[in-house]
Amino acid sequence: MMNLPSGWRAPVARWLTGWALLAGSAAAGQAAAPFEDNIAQRTVACTACHGPQGRAGPDGYYPRLAGKPAGYLYNQLLNFRDGRRHYGLMTQLVEPLSDSYLMEIAQYFSSLQVAYPAPVPATASADLLRQGRQLVLQGDAARRVPACVACHGQAMTGVVPAIPGLLGLPRDYLNAQLGAWKTGQRRAHSPDCMKQVVERLNLDELNAVASWLAAQPLPANSKPATTLPAAAPGAVTLTCAGAPANALKARP
Known part of the structure; x- marks a missing residue:
């Protein structure tokens, strides 16, 4: 070519x-x-x-x-x-x-409801994977980084109508998207909560998140959740625009 x-x-x-x-x-x-x-x-x-x-x-x-x-x-x-x-x-x-x-x-x-492939075994170090698990499941309150599960669902399969799942995605893709948020190549409507999250994490931490997520199997029910999980007392929360209401109503 x-x-x-x-x-x-x-x-x-x-x-x-x-x-x-x-x-x-x-x-x-x-x-x-x-x-x-x-x-x-x-x-x-x-x-x-x-x-x-x-x-x-x-x-x-x-x-x-x-x-x-x-x-x-x-x-x-x-x-x-x-x-x-x-x-x-x-x-x-x-x-x-x-x-x-x-x-x-x-x-x-x-x-379309089709089977997910099995996750690729992680090659990252145990310390990196522990760091990724911590950020995904608990976040980092000291830096006002919310847990990924707070928005993407406790099972990390997404939440309807507009929040994607994080499982079943390759590490390279996750790293590429987190990097795109970091550099401004990917953005959302304001307030852009993903931009706020990645700005508070360094590249090694983003790789830790991607590495841990990519190694996780899908739950038996891989469909997106219908409601956001209840916020834990004292949990970090951010205001997100996501997909604005009028963006979910297709125009001709």
């Missing part, structure tokens, strides 16, 4: 393959089975990178879409389209799409 940095060649190839399949399926349908204009076929370009049924890509950088809260998926599609998240291939893919179509995509992937 001409003049592309080596790290971009595989994702670009998958993206082009997805579009080719999406376009080619209609042409093939004229000679064989008729093309079914349904959301599963119209999201082939998504699954070219994110894996069949949105299970996750094979290289650790394309996260799972299946089963995540629809509000979260929708808000992230808006963020890519509107410049709050930066990845050129995603921006090109969603830029021409309407809010209502992005919501349809989000609801489709959210409805």
Whole structure:
């Protein structure tokens, strides 16, 4: 693939393959089975990178879409389209799409309930993993860092309508996203609580969180929780905008 940095060649190839399949399926349908204009076929370009049924890509950088809260998926599609998240291939893919179509995509992937892969065994030191566990489950009150479970759910499978789960994600992906928050390459509507959290942690601590989370198995019920966990007495809390209410109502 001409003049592309080596790290971009595989994702670009998958993206082009997805579009080719999406376009080619209609042409093939004229000679064989008729093309079914349904959301599963119209999201082939998504699954070219994110894996069949949105299970996750094979290289650790394309996260799972299946089963995540629809509000979260929708808000992230808006963020890519509107410049709050930066990845050129995603921006090109969603830029021409309407809010209502992005919501349809989000609801489709959210409805898919497929098995998670087993976690990859941790290679980090025991001390680093203990530090990660501490931050995820208890936070750091002295620096006003809330526990991850305070927002992402006690089982860390997310909370509907707009908070994602933290389990079932590769360490490289988690590190990349935490780093993006740290450098301002990823942001949310104000008040941006994730930005506040990562600003209070150093890179080693962020790696500890990612390493511990990536090594955890999914619970038997991997669906997002329906309510936030009750705050423990004296627990650190932050005000988060998340997905604003009007962002969860797709416009035409």
